[in-house]
Amino acid sequence: MTNPAPEILQLGYFRLGVRALDWWQNFAALVGFGQVSDAPAGELQLRTDAERDYRIAVHAAPVTGLSAVGWEVAGPRELATVGERLRVLGSGVRDASFEEKTARKVEDMIVAVDPDGLCNEIYWGPNTALRIPFQSPTGTSFESGACGNGHVTVNVADSQSTLDYYIQGLGLRLSDAAWMEGHSRVYFLRCNARHHSFAFAQMAQRPPGTVHVMADIANLDSLGEVRDRLLNAGITLSRDLGSHPLDGVVSFYVATPDGFEFELATGTRFIAEDTWASDRFLRTGRPWGHRKPLPSKDRK
Known part of the structure; x- marks a missing residue:
């Protein structure tokens, strides 16, 4: 079931439809994302590194949550391979329009919709003509490259259909499948x-859609400084600092006004392909934290 050599190189970006764009502008500034100065009107584009134009795009929309997930492949051959696999599965796949490719600043792109209607944009040829140095306005260090x-997490109507789509069609690999408290x-x-x-x-207790999105912070000190800035500004944490032993992170979650959470984390685990089959059973550590913070009049 697993593709031994995925064509997908990385999660290049994700796009979020929101109603409270002003809240996101403030949130982005507090975290320390770089902000693209020439983004389209009504869209906030956020940078974490100098390798890509942006990693997160936030735009005004009547429906909130993930509006698209951008997956990068190496070139036209890989794009055609992924497209053909998705068509064999019966997924709706179309070529992106010239306007869509221009807006994403990519050479070529196809658009495919997963079983729950989430739009996947598979592309090659990201913009490399202009190497714009990245420096966080707050000094935040991000884990990018x-x-x-980061990652995205969604709730789905049928797990098997989603597994088939993303493994057999898109070509992703299964890292873990786990029963987690409070979840299926x-x-x-x-x-x-x-x-x-x-x-x-x-x-079953919630409809299909966006659960949370995540951005990687490079170290614990930067994560702690971000947390302090958010709390001092009155931003609500839905879950405070805690540990996820599966992927190795320490993180906290922010309650966004658009019905999903934003996780900020450090310590993401990177997998060695040739040993992961055994390594995943040798991990140590227990989950802790991620409590709902107690209300406080003075967070400073």
Whole structure:
């Protein structure tokens, strides 16, 4: 079931539809994302590194949550291979328009929709003409590079259909499948050494859609400084600092006004392909934290 050589190189970006764009502008500044000055009107584009134009795009939309996930491949051959596999599965696949490719600043792109209607944009040829140095306005260090940055997590209507789509069609690999407290079975999928770039569960208590998105911070000190800035500004944490032993992170979650969470994390596990079959059973550590913070009049 697993593709031994995924064509997908990395999670290049994700796009979020939101209603409260002003909140996101403030949140991005507090975290320390770089902001693209010439982004389209009504869109906030956020940078974490100098390798890509942006990693996160936030745009005004009547429906909130993930509007698209961008997956990068090496070239036209890999794009054609992924497209053909998705068509064999019966997935709706179309060529992106010239306007869509221009907006994403890519050479070529196809657009495919997963079983729950989530739009996947598979592309090659990201913009490399202009190497714009990256420096966070707050000094935040992000974990970005060849493996991308962060991940997305969604709730789905049918786990098996989603597994088939993302493994057999898109070509991702299964890193872990685990029963987690308060959830049904959660599946973690990777496209490179990053433990996962896409995760999903089938939770009957909520409709299909976005659960949370995540950005990687490079070290614990930077994560702690981000947490302090958010709390001092009155931003609500839905879950405070805690540990996820599966992917190795320490993280906290922010309650966004658009119905999903934003996880900020450090310590992402990177997988060695030739030893992961045994390594995943040798991990140590226990989950802790991620409590709902107690209310406080003075967070400073």
